[in-house]
Amino acid sequence: MVATPRARIVGTGMYVPPEVTTNYDLEKLMETSDEWIRQRSGIVERRYAAAGLGPSDLALEASKAALDMAGVKSTDLDMIIFATLSPDYYFPGSGAFLQDYLGCGTTPALDIRNQCSGFLYGLNVAQAFITSGLYKRVLLVGAECHSRALDFSTPGRDVSVLFGDGAGAVVLAPSDDPKRGILSTHVYAEGAHRDLLKIEAPSTRQSPMISPASIAEGTHYPKMEGRQVFKHAVTRMPEAVATALKHNGMTPDDVDLYLFHQANLRINEAVMKQLEQPLAKTYNNIERYGNCSAASIPMCLDEVVRSGRVKAGDQICMASFGAGFMWASAMMRW
Numbered sequence: 001m002v003a004t005p006r007a008r009i010v011g012t013g014m015y016v017p018p019e020v021t022t023n024y025d026l027e028k029l030m031e032t033s034d035e036w037i038r039q040r041s042g043i044v045e046r047r048y049a050a051a052g053l054g055p056s057d058l059a060l061e062a063s064k065a066a067l068d069m070a071g072v073k074s075t076d077l078d079m080i081i082f083a084t085l086s087p088d089y090y091f092p093g094s095g096a097f098l099q100d101y102l103g104c105g106t107t108p109a110l111d112i113r114n115q116c117s118g119f120l121y122g123l124n125v126a127q128a129f130i131t132s133g134l135y136k137r138v139l140l141v142g143a144e145c146h147s148r149a150l151d152f153s154t155p156g157r158d159v160s161v162l163f164g165d166g167a168g169a170v171v172l173a174p175s176d177d178p179k180r181g182i183l184s185t186h187v188y189a190e191g192a193h194r195d196l197l198k199i200e201a202p203s204t205r206q207s208p209m210i211s212p213a214s215i216a217e218g219t220h221y222p223k224m225e226g227r228q229v230f231k232h233a234v235t236r237m238p239e240a241v242a243t244a245l246k247h248n249g250m251t252p253d254d255v256d257l258y259l260f261h262q263a264n265l266r267i268n269e270a271v272m273k274q275l276e277q278p279l280a281k282t283y284n285n286i287e288r289y290g291n292c293s294a295a296s297i298p299m300c301l302d303e304v305v306r307s308g309r310v311k312a313g314d315q316i317c318m319a320s321f322g323a324g325f326m327w328a329s330a331m332m333r334w
């Protein structure tokens, strides 16, 4: 019998635009304060891409870095998976942009709309593609230009201070070492809570999809029941981590590094507390980049890989929670 190949991340990359917006900059636009933002979320600054750019432009830079580390040419990719909640166009998806920018000929591109869990949902799909033997080299990207859809006036402050623009990418291939690679992925959704965090317009539930009236109502801006989202996040993320641990016969102590979605530092601290793990075993970059949704986890991963914090054989547990609600976990041995 032929053993099922394990999928392994063989390259990582990230890109953030150079333009920094600090909490103090936001104080000039709305009634908020550096103190409120830091205390509630841990965020100090974030990046906003220059006008004219979309998530695919940021994704291109992150992808080039990941392909370079992997030693894989874009023309050798079998599949591109693009996760974003802030796509370049309503359609076609951002995967079409990136596929063209990378000069990939007719390589397929799959678009994923799973918000802050987009990267781990994409990892679940990429793992299935590789372990089934269907594809060998898969590029998975999470990229966001949140800054285009934020209300920078005081009514929008509860959401707008939290988000930033950025991209993270990984290249996956069958592992040449059966012990290393993606050990498990678990993905979940509970659509009953879809209205607790959303951007409604443009929407095919209304005609036209967007109108002066819907713009005046602000339906093109995100709306979030922050406390509800927080409450569910601090329950679902530890649950998903527990599932990953049980699936792999591990205890929390067996994990060398926890990488969580970067929605709020307080959420991640609460998850580590529930796991009875020291904060030193997690890594966050939310203070510099804010919440970059589908890009947050691969951006963290790229930083820990390039800084040398991660060594071969390290066990890394990832978890996310976001709009939908959708949440996920993944375990890998680096």
Ligand code: ACO
Pocket (backbone or CB within 6 Å): 031, 032, 033, 036, 037, 040, 041, 115, 116, 117, 157, 158, 159, 161, 197, 225, 226, 227, 229, 230, 233, 263, 264, 267, 291, 293, 321, 322, 323
């Ligand atoms: N600056 C100053 N004051 C503010 C701001 C701001 N930017 N935003 C809200 N406030 C005010 C509110 O109006 C409220 O004032 P009031 O007491 O006079 O009514 C007060 O601050 C407290 O507001 P809360 O919303 O209760 O603040 P809370 O402590 O819950 O923190 C936060 C808000 C940070 C948004 C938190 O609820 C949170 O992190 N929620 C989860 C976010 C998340 O996980 N999102 C999922 C991922 S995103 C995705 O999937 C797209």
